[in-house]
Amino acid sequence: MDLTFFAEQLLNGVQLGILLFLLAAGLTLVFGIMDLVNLAHGSIYMVGAFIAATLTLWTDSFIIGLLLALPLTLAFGMVLEIVALRTLYARGHMDQVLATFGLILFLNELVRVIWGPAGLAIPLPAFLDGSISLPLGIVYPTYRMFIILIGIAVAVGLYWLVAKTRLGMLIRAGASNRTMVGALGVNVRLLFTAVFGLGAMLAGLGGMLIAPINQAQIGMGEDILILAFVVIVIGGIGSIRGAFIAALLAGVIDTMGRAFLDVALLTFLQANAAETAGPALSSMLIYILMAAILFFRPQGLFPPRGG
């Protein structure tokens, strides 16, 4: 195994981690503040991808499509919150899981009715559709690098928003004591809708970013949703910092496992056994990690303070 391949896989892992973070951030915010388990978060990721793909095909520009799709996804998330999810805040987690499961069925079918059963493929703009040279002789696709940079920018922006702004202060206050925030005269309903919209926009952004690589597809949200849940559970539900670290951890471990586990297993297993066990084990790796972390730290790695 040579260094460039290793570095390339590492970057792929980071890129997956960034994508997971975009989903996990909204998921963990919504859970931390509204105490809502939202399985339909993956559907928002899908809807974001379809909106961006459509707009890209209309405007002939991926960047314009992306910029137009962001506010639309924000609006979609807020409408969803007002129409369907608001009533779930007062319910138990099981009711939330079940109701949002029903929502997944509905949204998947809605997308199928609007956009048809086939996926939507969109081309990359020319300036992103190449490779860039990094130090140590590593050549990496520009677009994947673009995703990583956007993700880091979002993480920094989110940190600034939560730690330095008035809205962020309300979010943190809401996470530690909702009733008190309401009693102090803050419009909690509006705050919740805003936070949900923000989370939806981030998830949508994730979908938009992956659309040029994997197409916008029905059901694309479900697989990554489960991974995003794993991420927020590992990171400690409600913690954005935890979500970021856990997302990178999960992305890197998953990707590296798929790339190198069978080779690593060769050192102490026979070729035949390693070839069989490698793929099986690598796809389970991240779940094993989660189980192990929950076994030793049932509250996750970074449980939010005062939550």
Next chain:
Amino acid sequence: MISTMFGKPTAWTTTVLLVVFALMPFVAPAIGEAFYVDVFTRIMIWSIAAVGLNLILGYGGMVSFGHAAYIGIGGYTVAIFGFHDITNGFIQWPVALAISGLAALVFGAISLRTRGVYFIMITLAFAQMVFFLGVSADKYGSNDGLNVWNRSTFEVAGLDLSIDDNMTFYYVIFALLLLVIYVTRRIVNSRFGMVIQGARSNDTRLQTVGVPTYAYRLTAFVISGVICGLAGVLQANFEQFVSPDMMDWPRSGELMFMVIMGGMGSLFGPVLGATAFLILSEVLSGITIHWHLIFGPLLILLVLYVRGGLTGLIGKFERRPPGV
């Protein structure tokens, strides 16, 4: 407790349902809808799984979002034995149930250390692990699944108790469903069952008076896994096919829905729920291919507004004095 809250008002409904189950193989062909025998076979298999999940979900308050894994493990055990030309049911079935139970023991032992939403998520994670194990098992068909060419064989002392005949198999499943309900009833009403239900209401209090609730809850989790394993064994034999899809997480969600739909913590509720869920799917999908547009919101409304599931609804209805 939900079951006592609604009393035992569903006796009438239950009787009707069981009579329908018992007569379906004769009724369906008579009214020219023979495929309903298959539909009801599936209903009974899912009912068994739902009754199994209800033991921990309804009575024990353990919201497992990963019980499709045990259905998958049961099914795959049968299929893999069959793949290696071992069709003897006396080997297949006990091993399948043992592996389901063992998996439930390991997964449950870790999951039950957590609470609330963490428990939901970790049970889901374990189920996804099993799902991906199925996906990556190239030898056993990975995503495409595995055919079960021959149903399990039962030969005792030269006597061939075959379940190849669909009619015979239907009644075997029916008998197993009744058995599972009976066993669950015995469990729920035993001291063991009281502890499980007590731990749902107030775990700490039970521990304080010296009951090792963890061990009780884990045992219930394992029993529930074994029952779902049995459903998997039956499903593999009936469909003569297994695939990772049968243990993908939406299946776990559907199974939960059946329990909730029927009414948690009532003995026949899950059977009612599985019946309603599958018949509704069957009817709606007959109306339009976009039936999820109706089914999804229907499920949401059910969760939001029908407390106690169908058992609760029917209970209110049946208890109303005549003429009102």
